[in-house]
Amino acid sequence: MINKPKKQRIISLIKNNIRIDKVCLGKNVKYYDFVNLYGCTIGDNVKIGTFVEIQKNVTIGKRCKISSHSFICEGVTIADDVFIGHGVMFINDKFPRASINGKQIVDEWNLEKTFVGNGVSIGSNATILSGITIEDGAFIGAGAVVTKNVKKNSINYGNPAKSYRKLKNEKV
Numbered sequence: 001m002i003n004k005p006k007k008q009r010i011i012s013l014i015k016n017n018i019r020i021d022k023v024c025l026g027k028n029v030k031y032y033d034f035v036n037l038y039g040c041t042i043g044d045n046v047k048i049g050t051f052v053e054i055q056k057n058v059t060i061g062k063r064c065k066i067s068s069h070s071f072i073c074e075g076v077t078i079a080d081d082v083f084i085g086h087g088v089m090f091i092n093d094k095f096p097r098a099s100i101n102g103k104q105i106v107d108e109w110n111l112e113k114t115f116v117g118n119g120v121s122i123g124s125n126a127t128i129l130s131g132i133t134i135e136d137g138a139f140i141g142a143g144a145v146v147t148k149n150v151k152k153n154s155i156n157y158g159n160p161a162k163s164y165r166k167l168k169n170e171k172v
């Protein structure tokens with residue numbers, strides 16, 4: 001369960017190369033050039049790298065690190081202390097279409113929600129398919145394509161990602 005920041009600060013700011021549009025921003029959030037954040041909730045002490053996009057209705061917990069070039073789409077909820085590597089892609093629509101019978105799709109698509117638990121780490125360039133739950137403390141290897149739910153404190157990598165072992169003495 002994610003707690004929204006107690007004092008809700010809804011921030012809108014378009015400055016230099018930064019776009020923040022109606023974001024509920026926690027305390028001491030650090031963000032860098034070329035971020036595009038809109039309609040989301042971001043917890044205290046989160047760091048957001050350059051070229052990150054975070055869409056509406058995303059919630060991010062406290063002390064997370066979102067590395068550059070990652071995309072966090074609507075329907076994703078990220079708990080506390082989560083590490084997101086560079087170029088991590090989330091997905092929220094398993095069968096996307098631009099249009100059907102020549103009519104462009106606007107709202108007629110199925111949003112499939114994804115949940116990332118406390119203390120999860122996701123390696124660079126991983127892709128997380130839609131409707132996935134990654135349980136607390138799990139590791140996702142660089143370049144993994146995650147197609148199924150991931151168990152607590154497990155190490156997962158490959159395409160499709162598989163669970164290879166439990167964390168032992170590594171930092172949890």
Ligand SMILES: CC(C)(COP(=O)(O)OP(=O)(O)OC[C@H]1O[C@@H](n2cnc3c(N)ncnc32)[C@H](O)[C@@H]1OP(=O)(O)O)[C@@H](O)C(=O)NCCC(=O)NCCS
Binds near residue numbers: 122124139140165
């Ligand atoms: C998955 C990971 C956590 C290591 O897990 P591990 O259990 O310690 O894995 P090991 O290093 O012991 O390697 C075990 C095997 O998995 C393979 N492997 C390791 N990481 C892999 C990955 N991401 N994708 C595919 N195979 C991988 C190794 O080549 C090795 O193969 P082998 O048994 O055929 O020799 C790590 O490799 C990783 O991908 N971390 C993410 C780092 C990252 O993206 N950081 C971002 C900020 S810089």
